[in-house]
Amino acid sequence: MTKLNRVAPPASNMDVEALKEEAGRAACSYVEHGMNVGLGTGSTVKYTILELGRRVSEEGLEIIGVPTSVATELLAKEVGIPLASLDDLDGLDIVIDGTDEFDPQFQLIKGGGAALLREKIVAQSSARMVVVADQRKQVDTLGAFPLPIEITPFSHLTTVRALEQALDCKVTLRTKGEDTLVTDNGNFIVDAHTGPTINDPAKRETEVLNIAGVVQVGLFINMCDVVVLASDEGVVILEKA
Ligand code: 5RP
Numbered sequence: 001m002t003k004l005n006r007v008a009p010p011a012s013n014m015d016v017e018a019l020k021e022e023a024g025r026a027a028c029s030y031v032e033h034g035m036n037v038g039l040g041t042g043s044t045v046k047y048t049i050l051e052l053g054r055r056v057s058e059e060g061l062e063i064i065g066v067p068t069s070v071a072t073e074l075l076a077k078e079v080g081i082p083l084a085s086l087d088d089l090d091g092l093d094i095v096i097d098g099t100d101e102f103d104p105q106f107q108l109i110k111g112g113g114a115a116l117l118r119e120k121i122v123a124q125s126s127a128r129m130v131v132v133a134d135q136r137k138q139v140d141t142l143g144a145f146p147l148p149i150e151i152t153p154f155s156h157l158t159t160v161r162a163l164e165q166a167l168d169c170k171v172t173l174r175t176k177g178e179d180t181l182v183t184d185n186g187n188f189i190v191d192a193h194t195g196p197t198i199n200d201p202a203k204r205e206t207e208v209l210n211i212a213g214v215v216q217v218g219l220f221i222n223m224c225d226v227v228v229l230a231s232d233e234g235v236v237i238l239e240k241a
Contacts, residue, residue, distance in 0.1 A: 015232075019134035020044040023230035025051045026237075027096050027132045030226070033062055036089050038122040039076055040097025041069040041115035044132045048096050053079025066092060068122050069115040070184050086125055095126035099133050100145040100218070102227055106131075106240050107201040111148025111218030114174065114181060114189050120216055123223045131224050135231035142198040146172070146191035148218040149208060156188050159213030166207055169194045187215050 024047025031037055031052060039049055049072065055061040057080050065081040066089065067073035076083055086092070097119055101109040108131065110116050123129050149171075151159045156173070163171045174181045174189040181189055198204050201219050208217040227238040 016134055016136070019230035020132075021047045022235050023132040023134060023228050024048040026230070026235045027130050027228045028052055028055065030094055030096070030128075030130050031055075031061070031063060035093040036064050036066065036084075036091070038092045038095025038097070038126050039065045039067045039072050039081070040095060040119060040122075040132075041067075041072045042098035042113045044098040044134065045072075045096055046075065048132060049075050049081065050079060053081050056080050056082075064089065066122055068095075068097065068118040069113070071113075072115075086122060092122065092126040094128045094130060095123050096130045096132060097123065099131045099137055099220075099224075099227075100148075101137055101139045101142050102131060102133060102224065103139055103142050103201070106224040106227065106238075107142060107222070108220035108224055109142050109145050109147055109198075109218055110220055111150070111189065112145065114148070114183050116148055116218040117150050117183065117185055117187070117216045120220060120223075123220060128226070129220075129224045130226045130228060132228050133230070135229065138229065139196065141196045142201055142219075143194040144196040146193045147198070147204075147208075148174075149190050149192060150183060150185070150187045150215040150217075151190055151213045152215060153182075153186070153188055155213060156190075159211060160190055162211045162213070163190065163192060163208070166211060167192050167194060185215070
């Protein structure tokens with residue numbers, strides 16, 4: 001029997017969009033004048049970026065953003081957030097990003113938007129990670145959302161087979177329309193259908209990274225400090241103990 005580990009029932013599509021907007025906008029309260037800010041990728045953090053852009057143009061907020069994907073770079077430019085490369089900065093004060101799942105220890109599955117590699121590099125360089133999420137993302141055990149893994153195009157089927165053997169589950173190559181999806185880094189994404197069984201995410205991360213064709217895995221271990229969670233009851237701030 002499949003274990004249902006969602007803590008709240010799924011909302012309708014319209015409700016979900018409203019929750020994403022609430023969470024995305026609420027997270028802006030963590031951003032202060034003069035900060036270097038990592039800008040995540042996805043449909044929730046999009047609202048954070050829109051609100052930060054508004055504060056830059058209407059309130060004179062001075063920040064420097066580092067985008068985690070080409071899509072986020074384009075959006076940030078469109079709304080007037082000054083951008084820099086991570087290499088040109090001495091670290092980031094904060095990154096705000098979305099997630100596909102978070103567990104009670106604030107371990108994350110990310111990469112649903114195929115940006116996990118840049119997201120992880122940026123998160124690793126940030127003093128604080130704030131995650132924006134709606135209630136559907138909160139789980140007891142990670143893995144109902146298929147685990148995204150970025151792999152090299154070279155011998156990718158061999159890597160898929162090695163992953164299937166190591167994880168003992170089906171691993172599928174992600175596509176975009178008729179074609180194989182290619183990341184901003186020129187790699188492929190595969191999704192491991194483990195089910196909600198990832199009880200030891202740090203161990204799982206190591207197991208996946210041990211396979212040579214793997215570039216990075218969408219497990220974010222001990223990176224998230226705060227979750228700004230929008231639910232039917234409103235926005236709650238969950239802070240790591
Ligand atoms: C992209 C990500 C996203 O942050 C994650 O997929 C959540 O996206 P959304 O807010 O659209 O549900 O990890 O690689």
